[in-house]
Amino acid sequence: MTEQTARRPSRLFRNLNAKIASIPMILNALVIFLGGTIWTIVYSFTDSRLLPRLNFVGLDQYRRLWVTPRWLVAVENLAIYGACMLVFSLIIGFLLAALLDQKIRFEDTFRTIFLYPFALSFIVTGLVWQWILNPNFGVQHVVRSLGWTDFAFDPLYDSSIVIYGILIAALWQGTGLVMCLMLAGLRGIDEDIWKAARVDGIPTWKTYLFIIIPMMRPVLITTLVIIAAGIVKVYDLVVAQTSGGPGISSEVPAKYVYEYMFHAQNLGQGFAASTMMLLTVIIVIVPWAYLEFGRRK
Amino acid sequence: MSMANIAAPTIAVSGRDSTGPYGPKPRRMFSRRNIFLYGTLFVVAAYYLLPLYVMVVTSLKGMPEIRLGNIFSPPLEITFEPWVKAWSTACTGLNCDGLSRGFWNSVRITVPSVILSIAIASVNGYALANWRFKGADLFFTILIVGAFIPYQVMIYPIVIVLREIGLYGTIWGLVLVHSIFGMPILTLLFRNYFSSMPEELFRAARVDGAGFWGIYLRIMLPMSLPIFVVAIILQVTGIWNDFLFGVIYTKPDTYPMTVQLNNIVNSVQGVKEYNVNMAATLITGLVPLIVYFISGKLFVRGIAAGAVKG
Numbered sequence: 001m002t003e004q005t006a007r008r009p010s011r012l013f014r015n016l017n018a019k020i021a022s023i024p025m026i027l028n029a030l031v032i033f034l035g036g037t038i039w040t041i042v043y044s045f046t047d048s049r050l051l052p053r054l055n056f057v058g059l060d061q062y063r064r065l066w067v068t069p070r071w072l073v074a075v076e077n078l079a080i081y082g083a084c085m086l087v088f089s090l091i092i093g094f095l096l097a098a099l100l101d102q103k104i105r106f107e108d109t110f111r112t113i114f115l116y117p118f119a120l121s122f123i124v125t126g127l128v129w130q131w132i133l134n135p136n137f138g139v140q141h142v143v144r145s146l147g148w149t150d151f152a153f154d155p156l157y158d159s160s161i162v163i164y165g166i167l168i169a170a171l172w173q174g175t176g177l178v179m180c181l182m183l184a185g186l187r188g189i190d191e192d193i194w195k196a197a198r199v200d201g202i203p204t205w206k207t208y209l210f211i212i213i214p215m216m217r218p219v220l221i222t223t224l225v226i227i228a229a230g231i232v233k234v235y236d237l238v239v240a241q242t243s244g245g246p247g248i249s250s251e252v253p254a255k256y257v258y259e260y261m262f263h264a265q266n267l268g269q270g271f272a273a274s275t276m277m278l279l280t281v282i283i284v285i286v287p288w289a290y291l292e293f294g295r296r297k
Numbered sequence: 298m299s300m301a302n303i304a305a306p307t308i309a310v311s312g313r314d315s316t317g318p319y320g321p322k323p324r325r326m327f328s329r330r331n332i333f334l335y336g337t338l339f340v341v342a343a344y345y346l347l348p349l350y351v352m353v354v355t356s357l358k359g360m361p362e363i364r365l366g367n368i369f370s371p372p373l374e375i376t377f378e379p380w381v382k383a384w385s386t387a388c389t390g391l392n393c394d395g396l397s398r399g400f401w402n403s404v405r406i407t408v409p410s411v412i413l414s415i416a417i418a419s420v421n422g423y424a425l426a427n428w429r430f431k432g433a434d435l436f437f438t439i440l441i442v443g444a445f446i447p448y449q450v451m452i453y454p455i456v457i458v459l460r461e462i463g464l465y466g467t468i469w470g471l472v473l474v475h476s477i478f479g480m481p482i483l484t485l486l487f488r489n490y491f492s493s494m495p496e497e498l499f500r501a502a503r504v505d506g507a508g509f510w511g512i513y514l515r516i517m518l519p520m521s522l523p524i525f526v527v528a529i530i531l532q533v534t535g536i537w538n539d540f541l542f543g544v545i546y547t548k549p550d551t552y553p554m555t556v557q558l559n560n561i562v563n564s565v566q567g568v569k570e571y572n573v574n575m576a577a578t579l580i581t582g583l584v585p586l587i588v589y590f591i592s593g594k595l596f597v598r599g600i601a602a603g604a605v606k607g
Contacts, residue, residue: 014430015428015430017428017508017509017510018424018428018429018430018433018509019430021420021421021423021424021428021509022421022424022425022430022433022436024417024421024476024480025417025421025436025437025440025480026436028440028443028477028480029436029437029439029440029443030436030439031458032443032451032454032455032458032477033439033442033446033451034439034443035454036450036451036454036455037443037446037450037451039454040450040453040454041450043453052453052457096341099334099337099338099341102334104334104335104338108593110338110342111597112590112593113342113345114341114342114345115589115596115597116345116349116586116589116590117345117348119534119585119586119588119589119596120538120582120585120586121537121538121539121540121555121581121582121585122538122540123538123540123555123558123559123581124538124555124558124578124581124582125348127558127559127562127574127578128348128351128352128575128578129348130562131352131355131368131571131574131575132347132348132351132368134368134571137363137364137367137368137571138368141367141368142367142368142369145367172344172345172348176345180597229445232447233447233448235540235541236540236541236555239540239559240540240559240562240563243563253449254447254449254541257449257452258449258452258541258545261452261453262545267453270449270453271453273449274447274449274450274452275450277447277449277450278446278447278450281445281446281447285445
């Protein structure tokens with residue numbers, strides 16, 4: 001921090017303690033994050049099976065990946081789950097935040113209730129909803145015993161809609177967080193805007209839609225990135241709720257990677273699949289990073 | 298006026314008696330707007346509470362009652378047997394000593410992981426905020442970008458590293474993994490906090506001859522307890538709830554609670570005992586729930602920071 005540089009023995013030893021303290025960060029950044037990522041990408045072009053080996057086969061793993069039904073189902077599921085999760089958690093999160101922003105009583109209590117599922121793990125979430133959606137004991141059974149004997153609501157055992165059963169649980173777990181972020185965004189808007197809109201006689205819903213939401217752009221984008229990053233990672237929820245079933249109909253990419261790396265002993269496929277996941281994230285993150293940080297320069 | 302509206306309602310209430318009419322015009326309690334507003338909020342709150350309620354009532358029923366009744370009805374006869382069974386005798390397919398094993402494994406994983414990850418990240422953040430050296434920002438950028446990389450990409454290289462240093466399959470290996478993946482967000486948290494502290498404080502300590510570690514231990518550490526609490530909340534809930542790393546980097550003997558819970562509930566052998574399953578699920582969720590309800594606003598601060606982790 002001092003300005004004199006004359007008596008310093010060597011540049012390397014300058015600020016030595018800080019450098020020693022940063023060794024874990026440097027190692028982590030270079031060896032694990034950078035090195036590990038490059039390692040996986042390189043080995044995704046090899047025919048590694050039980051053990052990684054450097055026998056390059058070009059794009060063979062990727063070609064195999066994109067004709068494997070299990071992977072195609074996983075990608076389709078992720079697309080449906082992702083689109084629904086983005087849309088619904090944004091809408092529900094925003095509506096809840098708007099409700100809580102009406103200067104209501106017991107705001108803290110309601111917020112605590114809406115957010116508590118977020119403290120629970122995906123395993124707990126998945127198992128509870130597996131139980132509630134159980135066709136023989138859960139919602140379907142209860143409604144049937146009330147008189148509607150042909151009522152059918154059985155998402156977890158119906159392969160065409162199983163992903164929506166997972167979506168229900170995911171929304172229950174994750175909307176509280178979106179609500180919290182949105183509420184912070186709403187609170188950041190100047191009260192005078194509201195007064196001006198009221199003086200002009202603009203109805204509340206119009207004020208939200210055409211004035212407040214456009215003003216919340218930064219919060220919305222941050223929330224979007226957070227939800228998107230969570231979508232790609234979805235794994236434990238599926239494992240707990242359906243174990244990928246019935247059959248392979250609720251597989252997701254993260255589960256595919258795990259199965260091929262640690263059970264099918266087909267490392268090359270696992271590496272190729274995880275590289276595809278990385279590619280997806282890059283496609284989502286890069287435009288955002290460009291918009292967020294590129295403009296400032 | 299706008300100040301009063303933004304400030305907490307308690308301030309408006311206490312200021313009212315001295316300044317006469319103050320704040321917005323009071324609304325009637327049972328206006329149509331209020332009925333709609335609170336009605337919606339209560340229905341939604343009931344929906345969010347429903348799974349917790351179902352967990353509790355199911356875990357207190359006997360199996361015959363579950364087979365006959367519906368999952369939403371309260372137990373006719375309360376029994377704590379499912380809890381006892383879930384804790385001490387439930388089977389995972391490998392062994393039959395219940396969730397207690399997983400619970401203690403999770404404690405043995407969480408405590409050192411929280412301490413190690415926070416110790417590393419706080420010193421790191423401090424170095425980045427107050428003792429910047431050339432290249433530090435580059436490594437920090439790699440770290441933050443790394444937080445967005447799907448874990449699946451780095452899983453296998455870490456397996457190799459852990460195998461090389463002889464920690465693969467042990468609790469300490471998992472502790473190391475949690476420290477690795479907790480580092481980006483925690484470092485960011487601490488760096489931002491230390492940067493916001495007054496520069497004069499640091500300079501004065503330098504003038505008095507304190508060094509890197511002296512300033513950290515005697516000035517920064519005591520002055521930043523709130524951020525340490527936020528970091529602890531973030532890490533305890535995050536590590537306790539982890540499943541992916543637990544299932545990859547530990548062996549059945551050292552599986553954390555989440556993995557063991559999943560094995561108990563989703564095991565294919567034997568008759569399904571739903572009451573035991575729900576008791577086990579509830580026990581596993583209890584630790585983060587207690588942390589959540591005790592910490593309150595600090596938890597919100599923690600996840601607002603932790604949310605960046607994605």
